[in-house]
Amino acid sequence: MIRLTDSAWSPYAAGIVIGLLQIPAFMLADTALGASSSFVTAAAWIASIFDPAAAQIDYFAKHMTSDKYYWQSALVIGIALGAYISARLGGVKRPSFAKAWSELTSVKSLGGRMIMGFVGGFILLMGARIAGGCTSGHGVSGMAQLAVGSTVAVIAMFAGGIVTALAFKRA
Amino acid sequence: MTTLMLVILGLAMGVVFGVALEKSRVLEPGVLVRQFQFTNFTMLKMFFAAVATGLVVLAVLNGLGLTALHPKAAVMGSTIVGGLLLGAGIVIAGACPGTALAQIGVGYKDAWATVAGGILGAMVYGYNIDAIEGLLKVGDFGKITFDQLLGMPYWLLALIVAVALTGVMVALEKWRPWRAEMAGLPGGDRLPPQREDTMPTGTAGQKA
Secondary structure, three states: OOOOOOOOOOHHHHHHHHHHOHHHHHHOOOOOOOOOHHHHHHHHHHHHHHOHHHHHOHHHHHHHHOHHHHHHHHHHHHHHHHHHHHHHHHOOOOOOOOOHHHHHOOOOOHHHHHHHHHHHHHHHHHHHHHHOOOHHHHHHHHHHOOEHHHHHHHHHHHHHHHHHHOOOOOO | OOHHHHHHHHHHHHHHHHHHHHHOOOOOHHHHHHHHOOOOOHHHHHHHHHHHHHHHHHHHHHHOOOOOOOOOOOEHHHHHHHHHHHHHHHHHHOOOHHHHHHHHHOOOOHHHHHHHHHHHHHHHHHHOHHHHHHHHOOOEOOOOEHHHHHOOOHHHHHHHHHHHHHHHHHHHHHHOOHHHHHOOOOOHHHOOOOOOOOOOOOOHHHHO
């Protein structure tokens, strides 16, 4: 069986574990697995510090008051915690940014990577919110529900990713 | 469930999710970018396994009437434009919204910038939601699903698709064994010894 102290699991075993999370998601939280709504919750709280009118925007208000979004915000914090625990127990050490970046791009410094990450993160969440879900919500959960819209979203996601990756080195 | 219970549940589920993203290396930027270059298939392997498992789980739960499904609406304009941007963002950030948090957990410092950029992206979207929706809310087909289109019970089509995806995974594993694809990644120099139960099919994994 898989163990927490393993340095790695097969991607199939990891996928089965994630798929099984749909049981508590549907049965206890009454929603599907997702991650990108939590960014709206964070954005809404931060915006409302500087702009009291932000809480009047329905989209922000919904993400600040519904239990579903508290659950998802806790979920993404748990993801960070789980990855930390897993890397520690598995004894996997990593540098301050992935080695892959210097292989795939000409970005060599952490500063350069942070700018790229910020821009990428902005586009990522813009896209996820416009599409109404991300790799978890549309991908893992939407396709498991045989949703037509989610399947279109995943195809578009691959199209956008493939075209963008053309600009990167192949290594 | 009370809000506190939901937060504890979310945290616990997130820990499991984060462990799976780290153990499978799907949080690695190189794994995501190389999936879109079709030079590493670790992400698709995990994704297919997660979808196939979800299909079986939901076929049983929904088939027995224990839970309702929550499919998202198919609004073609926003789904396609948003999906294209999402894919571009995954490659530039080297992360999905969920894996960005996992990257923070394993100590990738640039992931903090990814999350900050993501929060700003969500904020700009929220402030401009009416304008963006007005522009892209075209081709709204509602919450349609393939089982409805085909006039089949959900559980039946879900099980058929799960079997088909398992076939795809068996073929993928024969073509690109997962251990070989993980060897060049962090911790790849000491992958766990081969055991019999690392593949859902039980056999193909041992050929790696």
